[in-house]
Amino acid sequence: MIDFERIEKLVSKSGKSMNEIDRELGYPRNTLAGLRNRKPSIGRLNEIAEYFNVSTDYLLGRKESKNNEELTEEENDLVAAFRMERKDMTKEEQIQFNKALKNMMKVAKDLLNDESNWKK
Structure with missing residues (x-):
């Protein structure tokens, strides 16, 4: 299951709303918010990770580090x-x-x- 707290932190840091990010990713409204209770597909998980420039392991709560490398x-x-x-x-x-x-x-x-x- 996705670590929804991490999604919330990434969204907050972006300065956008979840629905704005849904729109930018081409998702239906409340897609990101729905991840609180649903598992995303592998494709969607990858898209979200790419959007926020984090690893899928980070989104799944498996790693503390957001990226494979520590970037500025x-x-x-x-x-x-x-x-x-x-x-x-x-x-x-x-x-x-x-x-x-x-x-x-x-x-x-x-x-x-x-x-x-x-x-x-």
């Missing part, structure tokens, strides 16, 4: 944004998206290292 809050935010952006992409689109992001990170690092970009 900023890193968790980026991972969550990454997953949401590629959620509806085909596998091929996801591969292209990943390559584009890697190239953008190289450009961003080059810009960061160029002092002329930061002088006023």
Whole structure:
């Protein structure tokens, strides 16, 4: 059974309501709230874990740590944004998206290292 207290904490931390998150995930209204008394399907459990950037073991109360790795809050935010952006992409689109992001990170690092970009 899912650890509903963990769901509540994750929802609270997100600053959204359960119904807002239901809507973002494409679920019927009160789906998350219904997890208090029902087991989610494996697919739904995975989707919720991805949405909150936590492991399924964390949602099931098996692990104290939210992630496989300990990431900073900023890193968790980026991972969550990454997953949401590629959620509806085909596998091929996801591969292209990943390559584009890697190239953008190289450009961003080059810009960061160029002092002329930061002088006023």
